[in-house]
Amino acid sequence: MSDSGDDKSGAAIAVRGLRRSFGQQQVLNGVELDCPRGQITTIVGPSGCGKTVLLKHLNLLLRPDAGQILVDGVDVTRVGSRALDAVREKFGMLFQGGALFDSMTVFENVAFPLVEKTRLRRPEIAERVHEMLAQVGLEGMDRKYPSELSGGMQKRAALARALIRRPKILMLDEPTTGLDPTRTSAIHELVRHTQQQFELTAVMVSHDVPQVFEYSDRVAFMHLGRIDLAGTVSEVMKADNENFKRFLAGRAAGEDERPPSQVLAAPGR
Amino acid sequence: MLLVRTIELLGAHVTDGITALGNFVLFLTTAAAYVVLPPYKPRLLIRQVRTIGADSLFLVGLIGLFTGMVLGLQGYNTLRRFGSEGALGTVVALVLVRELGPVLAALMVTARAGSAMAAELGSMQATEQIDALSVMAINPVQYLVSPRVLAGVIAFPLLTSIFDLIGIWGGWAVGVGLMGAPSGPFFNGIAQNMSSHDIATGLYKALVFGLVVMWVCCYKGYHAARMATGVSRATTEAVVLSSVLILVWDYFMTSILL
Numbered sequence: 001m002s003d004s005g006d007d008k009s010g011a012a013i014a015v016r017g018l019r020r021s022f023g024q025q026q027v028l029n030g031v032e033l034d035c036p037r038g039q040i041t042t043i044v045g046p047s048g049c050g051k052t053v054l055l056k057h058l059n060l061l062l063r064p065d066a067g068q069i070l071v072d073g074v075d076v077t078r079v080g081s082r083a084l085d086a087v088r089e090k091f092g093m094l095f096q097g098g099a100l101f102d103s104m105t106v107f108e109n110v111a112f113p114l115v116e117k118t119r120l121r122r123p124e125i126a127e128r129v130h131e132m133l134a135q136v137g138l139e140g141m142d143r144k145y146p147s148e149l150s151g152g153m154q155k156r157a158a159l160a161r162a163l164i165r166r167p168k169i170l171m172l173d174e175p176t177t178g179l180d181p182t183r184t185s186a187i188h189e190l191v192r193h194t195q196q197q198f199e200l201t202a203v204m205v206s207h208d209v210p211q212v213f214e215y216s217d218r219v220a221f222m223h224l225g226r227i228d229l230a231g232t233v234s235e236v237m238k239a240d241n242e243n244f245k246r247f248l249a250g251r252a253a254g255e256d257e258r259p260p261s262q263v264l265a266a267p268g269r
Numbered sequence: 270m271l272l273v274r275t276i277e278l279l280g281a282h283v284t285d286g287i288t289a290l291g292n293f294v295l296f297l298t299t300a301a302a303y304v305v306l307p308p309y310k311p312r313l314l315i316r317q318v319r320t321i322g323a324d325s326l327f328l329v330g331l332i333g334l335f336t337g338m339v340l341g342l343q344g345y346n347t348l349r350r351f352g353s354e355g356a357l358g359t360v361v362a363l364v365l366v367r368e369l370g371p372v373l374a375a376l377m378v379t380a381r382a383g384s385a386m387a388a389e390l391g392s393m394q395a396t397e398q399i400d401a402l403s404v405m406a407i408n409p410v411q412y413l414v415s416p417r418v419l420a421g422v423i424a425f426p427l428l429t430s431i432f433d434l435i436g437i438w439g440g441w442a443v444g445v446g447l448m449g450a451p452s453g454p455f456f457n458g459i460a461q462n463m464s465s466h467d468i469a470t471g472l473y474k475a476l477v478f479g480l481v482v483m484w485v486c487c488y489k490g491y492h493a494a495r496m497a498t499g500v501s502r503a504t505t506e507a508v509v510l511s512s513v514l515i516l517v518w519d520y521f522m523t524s525i526l527l
Contacts, residue, residue, distance in 0.1 A: 059404050088406040099401040101393075113405045 010073075012037040012169055012201035018057060018067035027053045028064065029225030036218065040195055040202040044209050045222035046247055051205040052096075052173060054222065058203060059093050059171050060084060071169070089117075092162035092200075094172045098154040100146040100161070106133070107142035110160045117165070132160045136190060152183035156190065163194060170195065172204040184208060188215040209251045213237070221247065296410070296491070297484050300418050303411035313416040321382045321417075321483075322424030326431065332377050333432035336369055337361060337439025344440065345448040354444075358455030359462045361440035362433075366463065366471045370433040371425075372519050375478035378428060379511040383486040386417060387507035390490025391500035399491070414491065418483040425479030426472045433471065470526045474519065481518060482511045 011034040018031040027050045035041040043051050056062045058069060060076060068075045076087050100109045110129045114120050120128075133142060136156040146154055155175060162170060175191060176184040188208070192215045195202045206212040213219060213233045220230040221244045229241045236244070340361045348354050390413060393399050402409040437459070444450045486507040493503035 056400075061400055061403055085406040088404060091404060093401070093404040095397040095401055097396050099397040101398055101401075102396075116407055117405065 010037060011035055011070075012072060013058060013203065014068075014070040015054075015058070016068040016070065018054070018069065019065045020053065020057065020062065021065060027225055028057070028067075031067070031222075031225070031227055033220055033227050033230065035201060035203050037201050038199050039217035040192070040204060040215065041218040041220060042204045042206050042212050042216040043220045043222055043227075044206055044212070044247075045228075046250070047207070049222045050225045051222050055171055055173050055203065055205050059091055060088065089165065090168045092165070092167035092170045094155070094158050094162045094170070094175050096173045096175075096177050098146070098158035100154060100158055102146050104145075105142065106138065106144050106146070106149070106157045109146070109157060110142075110164055113161065113165050128164065129160075132164050133157075135163075135194065136160045150183075151178050152187065155179070155187055159187075159190065159194070163198065166198065168201060170200045170202045172202065172206075174205055174207060176206070176208050184211065188212065191215065209248065223247075292492075293488055296414070296488050297418070299410050300414040300484070300487070303408065303415040304419050306411075310412070310416060313412070314420055317416045317420030318424050320385075321378060321420050322427055325378050325381050325424075325428060328377055328381055329374050329428045329432050330435050332373055333365075333370070333435035334439040336373060336432075337365065337436030337441075338443045340364060340369075340436070341440035341443030341445075342448070345444045345450050348450075354450040355454035356458055357444045357450045358437075358441070359458035361444065362437050362459040362463055363467060365433045365436040365440075367467055368471075368519075368523075370429045370436065371471050371474035371478060372515060374429045374432040374475065375425060375482060375515045376512055378425065379482050379486070379508055379515070383482050383511050384504050384508050386483070387486045387490035387493075387504045388500055390414075390487060391493030391503040394491060394493050395495045395497075395500060409491075414487045417487055418480065421479035421483030422476055423479070425482070426475040429471060429475035470523075473526060474522050477518060477522060478515050481514050485511045485514060 013033075013035040015031050015033040018028050019026070020028040029050075031050075031054055033041075033043075033054075043054065045051050053062065057064055057077075064077055067077070069077050071087060071090065074087075076084075079087060100106075101112065104112065107126075107129055110132060111125050114125045114128065130139075130142070133139060136159050138153060138156050138160065141149065141153065141157070146157065149157065159175075170191075172191065176187050179187060188211070191202070191204070194200070204212070204216070213236075216233055218230065218232055219236040220227045221236065221241070222228065223243045229236055229239055229244050231239065341357070344357050344360045345354060348357055348360065390399075393413070399409045399413070402412055441452075441455055445452045445455055489503045489507035489510070493499040
């Protein structure tokens with residue numbers, strides 16, 4: 001277990017038999033998933049298939065009814081609240097709407113994890129924040145409030161905040177929701193670029209099918225609470241899976257668009 | 270079959286109710302525990318005391334003034350019938366300090382700060398800002414709720430004291446200044462008849478109301494449904510439940526502290 005952190009070939013996150021139900025509804029029904037180190041694994045699937053719920057289990061916002069989530073070989077579903085903090089330090093999370101604190105400026109938002117969770121001094125924090133803002137293309141925006149930024153800029157700021165503590169694993173929940181096609185590819189490129197630069201393991205939930213495949217290493221197709229199909233992008237595209245083909249065809253026809261009210265409604269509540 | 274279904278439904282309602290009540294109590298105990306546990310965040314506390322306390326000062330002062338004024342008017346007219354205008358000061362002060370001060374100040378702060386708090390936490394929940402705190406390994410109850418509850422406990426008695434003082438002055442201005450009640454007995458009566466127990470009773474009430482209002486408003490906001498209507502519903506429920514609890518608790522506290 002101790003050397004698993006150096007194991008470049010192994011899965012950074014491995015999900016085994018994950019189950020979770022809300023009331024009568026079985027949302028996760030035995031999920032099996034491997035997210036290899038240093039790659040982008042994209043989870044796609046029709047809405048309501050449990051993608052977001054799965055992601056909320058991966059970042060430990062929800063606890064499963066059964067099953068394991070192994071992060072670097074350690075089952076994190078059973079760690080206590082103290083050890084949880086240590087596990088969470090490995091994670092950066094980009095939320096669907098950005099989830100920037102709207103009472104704080106961009107600078108304060110990005111600096112927040114450092115201010116709250118490290119003992120770094122002010123000048124050091126400022127330096128790192130400015131460096132990170134430059135990285136995501138938001139130089140000079142540090143004094144703006146989230147409400148003064150466009151949707152794309154908010155996502156960039158949120159990405160900067162997710163990366164500021166240099167996590168090993170980055171999770172992205174529909175990072176391009178609500179963006180136009182130009183901004184969508186800009187965000188995808190930024191995600192790809194930072195993932196490669198920081199050698200991150202990334203898990204992304206996306207509805208930008210098939211555009212997102214261009215920026216992914218692996219794809220996992222989720223259907224009715226399970227991973228129905230998983231593999232590298234070319235493997236998945238060649239696979240003979242009826243559900244996946246139907247999903248892709250539906251996407252192309254513009255079917256299955258979520259009504260806006262459902263974007264706010266969390267499936268996890 | 271119908272009977273089984275009815276019993277099932279009844280049972281579900283009862284267990285739901287008990288679970289909700291349990292969560293409600295657990296929420297407060299967690300928040301209270303984090304008041305005591307480090308790390309301490311005085312900056313957050315001071316900001317909340319300002320939001321709940323200093324920013325409500327004008328409103329509380331205004332309502333205090335008019336409450337005192339109407340007490341002066343009504344009190345003078347009633348007492349004159351018995352020829353005891355001299356007791357006006359005692360009546361105004363006791364009514365304000367023991368009863369109206371804590372209750373009305375609490376209701377005003379609920380309307381102003383409590384509703385804002387429920388709406389703020391509700392929209393933070395809706396936009397996943399609360400989840401964002403959890404993911405950053407920051408306990409959202411400790412970061413968001415504990416400072417607000419503690420700030421309520423600090424600010425409510427202070428606001429109540431200010432309400433009382435301004436109210437007494439308002440009663441004096443109308444009763445003595447306008448209606449012509451004797452000024453000397455007004456203040457003399459207060460000094461002679463008001464005990465420290467009266468003052469303590471009012472402040473205890475304010476303290477408990479502060480706790481209850483912040484508890485309810487934070488709980489409702491924190492657990493708002495993640496929909497556009499979720500925030501508005503949480504805000505309404507927070508204000509209604511807080512107001513009801515203030516008045517119900519007021520009766521019980523009065524009967525205990527009397």
